[in-house]
Amino acid sequence: MLKKITTLFISFSVLLIVVACAGTSEQSLSSPASTTSRDLASFIPNVASHTCYDRNSEPYISVVDAHMHPRPFGGPAVPFAEMNDYFNNTGVRFAIYFGIGQVLEVDSTCTYYLDCPGTKALPSIKNDFANAMQYDIYRDTHENKDVHIVLSMSFPDLAHPEHVVELIHLYDKEFPGMFKWAGELNVIKQALLKNGHEPATIDSIDKWAGFMKILRERNIPVTLHSDLGNDKDPTKFVYLMKHILKQYPDNKIIWAHMGLSKELATMDPAIHIKIMKSALDENSNLMLDTSWRVLYDTYFFKPEVEKQYIAFFNEYSDRILNGTDFVASRSKTFEPRKRSCHLLQQPKALYLKVFLEH
Numbered sequence: 001m002l003k004k005i006t007t008l009f010i011s012f013s014v015l016l017i018v019v020a021c022a023g024t025s026e027q028s029l030s031s032p033a034s035t036t037s038r039d040l041a042s043f044i045p046n047v048a049s050h051t052c053y054d055r056n057s058e059p060y061i062s063v064v065d066a067h068m069h070p071r072p073f074g075g076p077a078v079p080f081a082e083m084n085d086y087f088n089n090t091g092v093r094f095a096i097y098f099g100i101g102q103v104l105e106v107d108s109t110c111t112y113y114l115d116c117p118g119t120k121a122l123p124s125i126k127n128d129f130a131n132a133m134q135y136d137i138y139r140d141t142h143e144n145k146d147v148h149i150v151l152s153m154s155f156p157d158l159a160h161p162e163h164v165v166e167l168i169h170l171y172d173k174e175f176p177g178m179f180k181w182a183g184e185l186n187v188i189k190q191a192l193l194k195n196g197h198e199p200a201t202i203d204s205i206d207k208w209a210g211f212m213k214i215l216r217e218r219n220i221p222v223t224l225h226s227d228l229g230n231d232k233d234p235t236k237f238v239y240l241m242k243h244i245l246k247q248y249p250d251n252k253i254i255w256a257h258m259g260l261s262k263e264l265a266t267m268d269p270a271i272h273i274k275i276m277k278s279a280l281d282e283n284s285n286l287m288l289d290t291s292w293r294v295l296y297d298t299y300f301f302k303p304e305v306e307k308q309y310i311a312f313f314n315e316y317s318d319r320i321l322n323g324t325d326f327v328a329s330r331s332k333t334f335e336p337r338k339r340s341c342h343l344l345q346q347p348k349a350l351y352l353k354v355f356l357e358h
């Protein structure tokens with residue numbers, strides 16, 4: 001039965017619609033952080049077993065990880081089956097498997113780009129292919145899957161998009177119908193500048209038209225990492241996302257980390273929230289991604305700041321995707337994963353569900 005249901009899920013074209021069911025109560029804020037007992041079947045809309053999330057009685061830990069990387073920038077990864085056990089153990093039922101678009105040079109022994117400035121970390125198809133092959137083996141050999149995995153293309157070089165369409169066709173040939181998401185793609189990621197990252201420009205964004213058309217036609221959302229700015233100039237790069245949203249109003253676009261980063265750790269949350277609100281209000285195709293523990297460590301952990309974000313998230317609860325941004329390097333074990341789930345799947349008032357569109 002479960003196999004049948006999982007197959008059913010996989011056969012759908014996937015669209016994430018995030019729904020926080022109505023009603024915010026103080027009681028829910030103090031609910032225990034235990035994991036859900038829901039299985040995949042309970043999320044199929046329009047079937048008898050489908051029930052809406054009840055904030056008053058169910059845990060607030062999300063069943064969705066809309067941003068994780070099953071392979072590291074370099075070096076060995078957590079084995080695929082083990083990674084999926086992590087999800088089972090934390091109650092995650094839906095996971096978007098991003099490649100690491102920017103893999104480190106093959107002859108480098110480095111596993112994390114910040115540890116090796118000067119070593120190139122450039123867009124590549126390697127990671128996506130590894131994920132797809134592992135996933136293919138996994139789906140054929142594991143009977144009791146209770147995690148719905150969505151594969152994501154992370155190879156496009158947004159500063160040099162000339163070959164993206166051609167490569168999507170290569171993916172179609174090698175892995176027909178398997179990639180249903182795009183991202184995380186880097187528009188501007190300041191942390192990677194010392195590893196050869198070239199930010200997109202107004203000119204290169206205009207050249208995305210060909211591949212954005214394919215994503216649109218296939219109803220494939222794209223998650224973009226686009227730093228807002230830095231502590232010196234907090235809105236330095238906002239114009240890039242503005243231009244993207246103006247040029248591609250019919251693509252589903254997710255703004256990773258709400259534009260925050262280690263380089264922008266001191267922004268006034270009221271100003272940040274104002275920018276996010278106006279972007280959401282002006283662009284109905286936009287969603288925000290609250291992943292990465294940097295957001296917790298620099299903003300959400302402060303009660304007075306958390307309060308402001310919880311109010312914002314509740315107001316826009318059907319436009320927020322959460323995730324961990326866990327990078328599954330073999331040097332990590334289940335503990336950090338567990339911790340990042342509990343810390344990052346905040347705010348407490350928010351609960352997200354995934355529905356799949358036929």
Ligand SMILES: [Zn+2]
Binds near residue numbers: 067069184325
């Ligand atoms: Zn990420």
